[in-house]
Amino acid sequence: MDLQLPHFDSVFSIDCVIFGFDAGVLKVLLIERNEEPFKNSFALPGYIVEHDESIDDAAERILYELTGLRDISIRQFHTFGDVNRHPQGRVVSIGYFALIRIIGQKELNPITQVASKAFWHPVNELPKLAFDHTVIFNRAFKKIRAKLNYEPIAFELLPEKFTLTQLQLLYEAVLDKKLDKRNFRKxxxxxxxxxxxxxxxxxxxxxxxxxxxxxxxxxxxxFQNEIAS
Known part of the structure; x- marks a missing residue:
């Protein structure tokens, strides 16, 4: 008997959470949407995956088209599939995140009409975001906060040469708490x-x-010595 596959009508999208650190402030990359739904609202850079492209290729394309950034190392961190997360139908979103140095990055410049602008915004003053993008942001933020304890992700955000004060400010921004200066440096x-x-x-x-x-x-x-021991 031939297997009869059901009709699939789910749509896949990509949403990117890109973190940067500038002047002692942890920031996230946002766009202002230029189309419905949520026209003129702030959102994470995200859009629909084309039928003829892979998920990873789509993530790179969408980030470039909505912000002008390319050659960014982005990684999947979670899939968001609540049935009613999108007002226009069933859309499953794959979340990607990255940590980059804002200094030295070229000017943000969307090349598609989907976004009217792209900009960096402090994470501690996050505005209301379109769709369920606040949920997506919180999930990504929680992940980098956990990674800070066992991966050198802080150095992906800092300049190549930095002060211990800059390093401490970054840790405090991610952990959202003050740290003792002497103990931290030691x-x-x-x-x-x-x-x-x-x-x-x-x-x-x-x-x-x-x-x-x-x-x-x-x-x-x-790190290798710790594993070996």
């Missing part, structure tokens, strides 16, 4: 993967602080 330096540079901050009105660099090789070696 803990970070004890790991052995921060390389102190023979350089200090430039162009600041206050006493210039020492600069550090994340040593990825040392981190990998330490």
């Amino acid at each position: 803990k970070m330096l004890s790991y052995g993967f921060l390389k102190e540079l023979a350089e200090k901050q430039k162009g600041v009105s206050y006493r210039a602080a020492k600069l550090y660099k994340f040593d990825r090789r040392k981190y990998a070696k330490i």
